[in-house]
Amino acid sequence: MVTLFPQAHVSDAEREHGLRLLVREAALSGGTAALTTGVILTAFALHLGASNTMVGVLASAPFLAQLLQLPAILLVERLRTRKRIAVVTSLVGRAMLAVMAVTAFFSGTVPLLLFLAAQLVVCGLGAIGTCAWNAWLRDLAPEDRLGRVFAKRTAWLTAISLVLGLAAALALHLTPAGSLSRDLVFAGMFAIGCVTGLISARVVAAMPEPEMPATDGPVQLKRLLTQPFRDRNFARLLGFVASWQFAINLATPFFTVFIVRQLRFEVSFVMVLSVVSQVANLLALRSWGVLSDRFANKSVMAVCAPAYIFAIVAMIGASQFENRTLVAAWLLALHMLMGAAIAGVTLTSTNIALKLSPKGSATAYVAANAMVTAVAAGLAPILGGLLADFFARRELELLLRWSGPSGTLSLPLVLTNWDFYFLIAGLLGLYAIHRLSLVAEHGEIERREMVNQLLSETRRGIRNISSVAGLRAATDLPASLLRDARLRRRLRRARARRDEARDKEGRH
Template sequence: MKLRPFEKISSNQLNSGLNLVIADGLSAEAMVVFTSGTFLTAMAIHMGATNLQLGILAALPTFTTMFQLLAIWLVQRFNNRKVVTTVFNFLARLPLIAIGIIPFIFTGGTTVQVLIILLFFQHIFGDIGGAAWNSWMKDLIPGERLGSFFSHRSRMAQTLNVMLSLATAIGIDYVKSHYPQNEILTYNILFMLGGILGMVSVGLLLRTPEPKAQAINDKLFTLFGKPLKNKNFRSLLIFNSFWAFALNLATPFFAVYMMKTLGLPVAYIIGLGIAGQLSSIISIKLWGRYSDKFSNKNIVSICGPLYVACIIAYAIVPANNVTTALTLLAIIHILSGIATAGINLALSNIGIKLAPNSEAIAYISTKNMLVAFTSTIAPMIGGLLADFFASHPLNWSVQWHGMHLQLLNLQGWSYFFVIGGLLALLSLRLLNKVKEQGEINQYRMVAQMRVKLRSKLRANLGRRVTDGLYYPSVVVKRNVVRVLNAERSLRRSA
């Protein structure tokens, strides 16, 4: 195990390192499953958290991103991203273990206030380590493999997420049914287990090679200002910040809405989450391939409107009909899983792609901090205004010849879903100002995707189907000619 950076990394070292990065992603994903998301929300609600406290918990992961500024100074001072990453990731796991062992030491157990304080420090240390990790990965992973590698890593991590989430949800529901007095203790044990798995992640990173980075000689605030002076990167910052604000006005409260307003049990919510994860797993390989072949910007422009539609659709989910609600939620989660797979991959990749190699940590950290600032404000505003909107419903219905048709029924969290969705839709217009190398016209990308799909269909058109029937030859010829003509047209326009 070598802690110092390598002057040159061999092909074998690179392949071994990439495998370790994937293993690190799996152990870190397991940690995230046990200590965040729906399980954290359920734990906080069971502990009696207010809407404001739920908003603070949702804002913590983004609020603490401002501490990535310290990561820039540490990397500049020591020029060793592996050490910075592993040391601060180690410190980030300690609060999780502390949350897990508190009930075994103090009879009062964990309170919401203690939970918020410990998670605050966990996110601070994690963000510092994460900023150094981003710069490290920028130099380690070849640019032409960036999209396919991270899509593969994400797909494996999401598969693990699905299995662990399902098993954990079943376990929690069993405890709630048979041993309700031990529900909070179960959540504490999950935190302890998550912290331990996080330590495994640290061990894997210690074995991963780090290529030597170019020394950063500029002053800290000079580095911080460079991304703001870069016109193209500044356009990315404006879009990403506005997009993050719009999304975080609504998305952190999906689980709260399903628990409090719709009254769904945790197992149902986890099941819906799994449906979204599965659709994400299936689609992310496609987005990774098109990210390398076309551009990340085009992927956002396609997936963004779909995700906005999913956010707004939450507002029309009925609270008085469980069957209809679950059906609509299942469709929403499946479509949003497809959309978020492309959006998350593309936004991460485009930030890495547009950042200069010598100053990647400054550019990526600046992006993360500005996005975090807007992402932090949104759920806190949501938490503060939730009670106001709950007591000010908006109903719009039409009555005609004895028929009563309800067109709109907004109350509580529904306001945020509509407002957040519309703001996100407006923010997509800002994406046009971002320029990305290798970018092609969006319609050409969609056309090529259609041609590829038709090519696959063409390969099966003349084959015998399982029941012994054949496709008519005239239909085969007509479809083959259409696909070939489309391919020739695209090649001429390229």
């Protein structure tokens, strides 16, 4: 029987069942996220006529809503029923997706405001539920299996996003912009997302929840919030989180706007880029999970974070090429790199926050991490949206010229509009990586060693499909056949001697 209340004792069998449900539930919640967030949410907003400022507000909503973790801490600590909070907020919040689906058939300021209001409700209730959800999982999942469990869960999330992303790209490609059929596509996506989200809440309700440890008295919010900041090492982690989230969210929420409005590609191509990123994410995820469990989350992040920042800055190149095919190939390559890199960053940033939180009382630590993320990641896209018109009217041109006996080679670099964001994000990202180096985590190794480990994992995977390895195996084949032949010959001789000895014993 499903109950929304915690259990005094969770058996090993119940824990394993809960972890299996945790992984399977990702297919449902991943379906909701794939159809109602990210590129699709931005594309829907542009379809409704949203401005750059509105896009920035929509992008910041999931983060600023995390400030509701403050009252969520009190709610969790006082009610002490984390599952009930997570399930109820999920049911009510995801019902708002049906409201957002209806706005597809209307135009003007009112539907846009209703769309934004519904998104704020979804994000707000989601933040409260996440506070309870993270603290619950911290007590349910064994620490030495966090990497593998969340890697499997994230793999499900990525796989379902891949499938639904392809379907969404096809649907948007087949429907002309501004048509009734495009309205139906967006409405259908959010309606399906609503249904899968409600089913997801039912699966979550079947997972066991261990009882929270007893407290010494009434909850004091100030003491709870200051505890993570008094922890010197965790405070350093928060410094990295703040600078990192501000850096990447100054630019990444506007990728869709950049590609559609500045580069003049179709929304369906943006969906294809998203799918490519998801494929790279899925392929890289298992390796990151194995490496984070074997060594440390920080070591993995020290490789993934610089790669992701490089890809953001390299987006500037897309506006420098005149050949559309070259631009498309450039964007595809960068999204592959970003997908693989963000897989490691997302996995390890979640794990390291949980790992550095005290077991049994992780609510305040998880909430502090979420609030820092909320402020930094929430302010960045709003600032980006407000400054969009400022940068749109500015241009910076650099000319690199090489002169020699054979002639002169000129390479102009022109920064306009969103290019400024990518460059600024790169500079801020370098500072964030510096902040990461100050965090201490047990088991961490040097970046060079982690790169070597990653290359070893990659070589093992490639060796199974490489033509060179296949040729090597072919050259090894005769030797193995000879060895097998010798063994079979020796076995036949041994059997013959044994049979001959038995015959002699039978005669005597």
